[in-house]
Amino acid sequence: MSTTITHPPTDILVLGSGASGAAVAWRLSNRGFNIVCLEQGRWIKPEEYPNEHADWEIQARTNWAFDPNVRGLDEDYPINVDESPIDPLMFNAVGGSTIHWTAHTPRFHPSDFRVKTLDGVADDWPLTYDELEPFYDTYDELMGCSGINGDPANPPRKERPMPPLPIGPDGERIAKAFDRLGWHWWPSDSYVNSVPYKGRKACNNCGNTGLGCSLGAKGQTDVAIWPEAIKNGVELRTNSRVFRVDTDENGRATGASYYDAEGNENFQPAKAVVLAMNGIGTPRIMLNSASEVYPDGLCNSSGLLGKNLMFHTYAMVSGLFQDDLKTYKGALANMILCQEFYETDQSKAFVRGYTYQVARSSGPISTACGHMFGRVPWGAEHHAQFARRFSDVTVVGVIGEDLPEEHNRVELDPDLTDSNGIPAPKVYYELSTNSRKQLDDAIENAEKVLHEAGAAQILATPFLKVAGWHLMGTARMGDDPKASVVDRWGQAHDADNVFIVDGSVFVTCAAVNPTPTIGALALRTADYIDRERSDLKS
Amino acid sequence: MPDTECKISDADRLVLSAVMDLIVPPVDDLPGAGEMGLAGNAEELAGRIADYGEALHRVLEALSLDPSARAEGGFVALEEDQRIAALTALESSMPKYFDKFVDLIYIVYYSDERVHRHIGWRSGPLQPLGWELPPFDPSILETVSRREPFWRKA
Numbered sequence: 002m003s004t005t006i007t008h009p010p011t012d013i014l015v016l017g018s019g020a021s022g023a024a025v026a027w028r029l030s031n032r033g034f035n036i037v038c039l040e041q042g043r044w045i046k047p048e049e050y051p052n053e054h055a056d057w058e059i060q061a062r063t064n065w066a067f068d069p070n071v072r073g074l075d076e077d078y079p080i081n082v083d084e085s086p087i088d089p090l091m092f093n094a095v096g097g098s099t100i101h102w103t104a105h106t107p108r109f110h111p112s113d114f115r116v117k118t119l120d121g122v123a124d125d126w127p128l129t130y131d132e133l134e135p136f137y138d139t140y141d142e143l144m145g146c147s148g149i150n151g152d153p154a155n156p157p158r159k160e161r162p163m164p165p166l167p168i169g170p171d172g173e174r175i176a177k178a179f180d181r182l183g184w185h186w187w188p189s190d191s192y193v194n195s196v197p198y199k200g201r202k203a204c205n206n207c208g209n210t211g212l213g214c215s216l217g218a219k220g221q222t223d224v225a226i227w228p229e230a231i232k233n234g235v236e237l238r239t240n241s242r243v244f245r246v247d248t249d250e251n252g253r254a255t256g257a258s259y260y261d262a263e264g265n266e267n268f269q270p271a272k273a274v275v276l277a278m279n280g281i282g283t284p285r286i287m288l289n290s291a292s293e294v295y296p297d298g299l300c301n302s303s304g305l306l307g308k309n310l311m312f313h314t315y316a317m318v319s320g321l322f323q324d325d326l327k328t329y330k331g332a333l334a335n336m337i338l339c340q341e342f343y344e345t346d347q348s349k350a351f352v353r354g355y356t357y358q359v360a361r362s363s364g365p366i367s368t369a370c371g372h373m374f375g376r377v378p379w380g381a382e383h384h385a386q387f388a389r390r391f392s393d394v395t396v397v398g399v400i401g402e403d404l405p406e407e408h409n410r411v412e413l414d415p416d417l418t419d420s421n422g423i424p425a426p427k428v429y430y431e432l433s434t435n436s437r438k439q440l441d442d443a444i445e446n447a448e449k450v451l452h453e454a455g456a457a458q459i460l461a462t463p464f465l466k467v468a469g470w471h472l473m474g475t476a477r478m479g480d481d482p483k484a485s486v487v488d489r490w491g492q493a494h495d496a497d498n499v500f501i502v503d504g505s506v507f508v509t510c511a512a513v514n515p516t517p518t519i520g521a522l523a524l525r526t527a528d529y530i531d532r533e534r535s536d537l538k539s
Numbered sequence: 540m541p542d543t544e545c546k547i548s549d550a551d552r553l554v555l556s557a558v559m560d561l562i563v564p565p566v567d568d569l570p571g572a573g574e575m576g577l578a579g580n581a582e583e584l585a586g587r588i589a590d591y592g593e594a595l596h597r598v599l600e601a602l603s604l605d606p607s608a609r610a611e612g613g614f615v616a617l618e619e620d621q622r623i624a625a626l627t628a629l630e631s632s633m634p635k636y637f638d639k640f641v642d643l644i645y646i647v648y649y650s651d652e653r654v655h656r657h658i659g660w661r662s663g664p665l666q667p668l669g670w671e672l673p674p675f676d677p678s679i680l681e682t683v684s685r686r687e688p689f690w691r692k693a
């Protein structure tokens with residue numbers, strides 16, 4: 002019979018070491034809390050990253066694929082996507098999905114927190130942009146933000162720690178087209194170093210930001226946050242896969258149970274548990290923590306745990322140019338953005354809006370297999386077509402605001418499990434009519450700007466399947482315990498020592514990449530714990 | 540016919556090589572992908588990655604069952620236009636496996652240094668060299684900076 006290994010108690014137990022878990026552990030360790038973080042993955046060494054290897058493009062499609070179902074590593078868990086047209090993407094290691102992310106880091110707009118009031122859809126957040134702003138600033142400094150002030154589409158803000166990344170000749174070409182149309186554009190904010198920053202090197206434009214940065218130039222929490230958190234005394238325990246948050250007869254958390262690398266069952270007691278396993282991992286483990294007190298999953302009296310999953314809907318419009326600008330040079334998706342169509346326009350048949358994130362092309366295998374411009378045909382036409390597509394493609398990516406809908410959800414799959422036998426998540430998702438209309442409008446306008454920029458040929462991919470980069474909404478925040486899982490501070494309505502800090506808590510998802518907002522919310526929850534919950538500190 | 544572990548027979552290797560020459564034909568001084576000797580690389584990758592293995596297996600199996608190929612003594616004995624017709628038929632009858640198979644061929648072809656030289660791509664890892672780009676020049680902001688702030692107050 003196997004016995005459970007029980008560890009000495011800690012103040013705060015953080016589950017997950019990605020964008021949010023690292024932030025909370027760092028902040029609270031600065032304030033004298035004892036902290037243990039459990040992470041199912043391991044440390045990745047810089048020399049392991051694909052960009053250090055000649056076969057990087059093959060690795061990007063196999064053992065380093067964005068999709069955990071393709072990668073299939075032991076530390077990954079499978080996700081049943083039979084009922085979802087979008088595949089969720091993530092990485093499971095110290096640093097979480099920030100190992101893989103492209104680090105494009107716009108902020109929510111003030112209006113994003115008030116969509117019910119302004120546009121009569123979804124719900125308002127229980128907090129405002131102004132309340133979150135100082136935490137955005139801190140997260141920008143921690144991770145290292147490159148960018149420049151003066152953007153007319155966003156409120157004025159504190160100077161970024163670094164100037165923008167190079168936008169390159171391809172960026173200038175498309176920026177001028179936006180100018181000629183009278184449309185907004187601005188250099189992307191990026192958590193990628195444009196100059197050396199806090200002992201980390203500057204980006205050398207190698208291109209593939211999404212495959213882990215061996216230079217340390219990209220804001221991944223394993224290099225940007227964890228070293229300092231560990232210096233502060235946080236114990237980061239790797240290869241530790243949580244399967245349950247344990248609770249007492251009053252429904253308060255007592256700690257978490259997990260499997261170590263040898264498959265032994267462990268128990269880590271704690272005064273409070275902070276869940277940071279992302280918008281799919283967190284509801285998965287909470288649903289798996291059902292108990293007598295919580296028959297429908299941890300802190301799920303609202304019945305909303307796992308529901309209201311939002312992804313951001315993506316389309317892609319690629320322009321093929323003939324200037325041979327070598328568009329594979331430079332950080333892949335960190336060039337410029339356009340927020341001309343960000344807000345609800347009453348003259349259109351949909352609510353809310355979208356951002357354009359302009360991106361570059363990639364290496365020869367991606368070109369041939371059609372990452373940016375459809376697969377190059379085989380046969381007699383192959384070489385001519387390849388030559389036209391290689392090295393001068395600019396992609397206008399559409400990020401549409403996906404509205405929360407209860408039927409879009411995460412459940413536990415009755416059969417599928419991970420390598421420890423823990424039930425895997427199953428994702429149910431339907432593209433809404435509103436999203437489809439948004440994407441159609443966005444494609445039309447993207448074609449205009451690519452024409453204006455001089456594209457010789459334009460190809461629209463109306464909907465991206467392998468695009469579940471952003472996982473949000475599955476344990477939403479709110480003031481009403483019947484209509485939300487956590488309160489405005491990320492504290493569960495049902496248990497005062499359970500906190501959620503990842504994208505699960507999003508009420509709506511705006512039309513921008515979510516991670517600065519996730520980080521800012523995590524820091525804000527940490528501040529709340531420090532300020533209001535001295536009972537959790539020994 | 541290949542066995543389930545994706546090891547293929549000598550005869551299938553010949554078919555694979557002939558198919559590869561059609562998928563990526565010769566260009567300038569480069570022979571087709573098959574004649575370049577890349578069938579072994581495709582086989583190796585297919586052996587490592589289940590999806591590619593399955594695609595390779597299915598395509599070779601389907602070609603071995605193709606009535607025209609059987610009648611004429613195998614795919615390699617067909618005229619070029621017949622071979623192309625056989626592949627085109629597969630492309631429409633089993634698009635999922637065929638597309639994956641084409642990916643497999645492209646991956647091994649565009650991993651080859653001879654091909655890199657031909658297309659002007661620097662072989663090897665992306666790091667530590669990276670690429671040179673001129674630093675950001677703020678003068679590009681001149682037009683857009685003149686615009687009044689238009690973010691929605693809330």
Ligand SMILES: Cc1cc2nc3c(=O)[nH]c(=O)nc-3n(C[C@H](O)[C@H](O)[C@H](O)COP(=O)(O)OP(=O)(O)OC[C@H]3O[C@@H](n4cnc5c(N)ncnc54)[C@H](O)[C@@H]3O)c2cc1C
Nearest residue numbers: 017019020021041093097098102103104105243503514516
């Ligand atoms: C390819 C890619 C590109 C992206 N690009 C961008 C971008 O440009 N901009 C942007 O804003 N966002 C981007 N994102 C999204 C961004 O990475 C996430 O929003 C962010 O990392 C989420 O942070 P998190 O802390 O919620 O979760 P994660 O960073 O995913 O971390 C969760 C951690 O929890 C661990 N975990 C999960 N389950 C368990 C368990 N049972 N036991 C123990 N540990 C567990 C995981 O191993 C993981 O390390 C991208 C994501 C991907 C995959």
